[in-house]
Amino acid sequence: MNSTLSRMRRGFTLMETVIAIGVLALLLTAFLAVFGPATTGLRKAISVQEADRLAAALERELVTLRPGGSGPSYTTGFDKAYNWIEQASDGSETVMLYQYRGNPTSLREDGTMEPFTQGGGVAGKDFVVQPMVRLRSDTLLMEDLNALDGRIFAAKLTQLEFSNGQLKKRESGGINPDPNNTGESLGGSGSDAYVEAVIAFAAEFFIVPNSAPEYVRQGGKFDPNNLTKPIFTRNLAVRR
Structure with a gap:
């Protein structure tokens, strides 16, 4: 045993x-x-919720007219969207997306909050975190980045055209005023010459590798052409 x-x-x-x-x-x-x-x-990567927030912020800003802003004036929300998509697709502009701490007691001429740049503060009382979309050339971008909250994103916008019964990304920059090849012509220029009621486009979102204002400012070291791998892509549309 x-x-x-x-x-x-x-x-x-x-x-x-x-x-x-x-x-x-x-x-x-x-x-x-x-x-x-x-x-x-x-x-x-980013969460699905953050991706939805970025896409929604872009769609909203594309058709929002901001009186007294630092950028060019537009006749309609559709006119603004047309110009932004056109400039972003031909490389003459870069669409920047970010969040910043805004001062709810102080508004600028374009209707957005002045950045809250004081130290500390209570969220929801002293400052409100605001999603924002601006062109890189917008001088208010630099002001907002003094109160940046989180990362900066860039979006590349490319018109979608019908080809062989499918929507495909336009291979060249700019906007085709007759994306469905109807042969129709309205004359004029810009959004006035666009024959359809809807502009369909692909929005590719990228994380800007450096959030320093001096890096992303117009003329800074940030080169959008170096962004080749989007974190996500959404097919979106704007209507007249």
């Missing part, structure tokens, strides 16, 4: 321990090889 109990209580041999450690190390290596890159990619 004592001999049997002794055999039952015997621990692992050195060889068995070495084999077990080797198997565990192999499994751990395989796990890291498979899930390591995925984890790294996940850190660089």
Whole structure:
């Protein structure tokens, strides 16, 4: 009986321990090889909610007329959207998206809040975090970035045209005034010459690698042409 109990209580041999450690190390290596890159990619990605917020902010700003703003004036929301899409697609402008701490007691001429640049403060009382979309050339962009909250994003906009019964991204910059090839012509220029009621476009969103105002300002080191891998893309549309 004592001999049997002794055999039952015997621990692992050195060889068995070495084999077990080797198997565990192999499994751990395989796990890291498979899930390591995925984890790294996940850190660089954004949540679905944040992606929805960015897309919604872009759609809203494209058709919002801001009186007394620092940028050009537009006749209608559709005219503004047309010009932004045209400029963003031909590379003459860059659409910037971000959030900043706005002062709810002080509004600018364009209807947006003055940036809250004081230290501290209570969210919802002293400042309100505002989603904002501006062109890179907008001088108010630099003011907002003094109260930046989070990261800066850039959006590339490309018109969608019908080709062989499918919507496809326009290969050249600018906007085709007759995207469905109807042969119709309205004359005029800009949005007045656009024959359809809707502009369909693809919006590619990128994370700007550096949020420093001096980096993203007009003429700064930020080069939108270096953005080649969007974090997400949405097909959107604006209507007259």
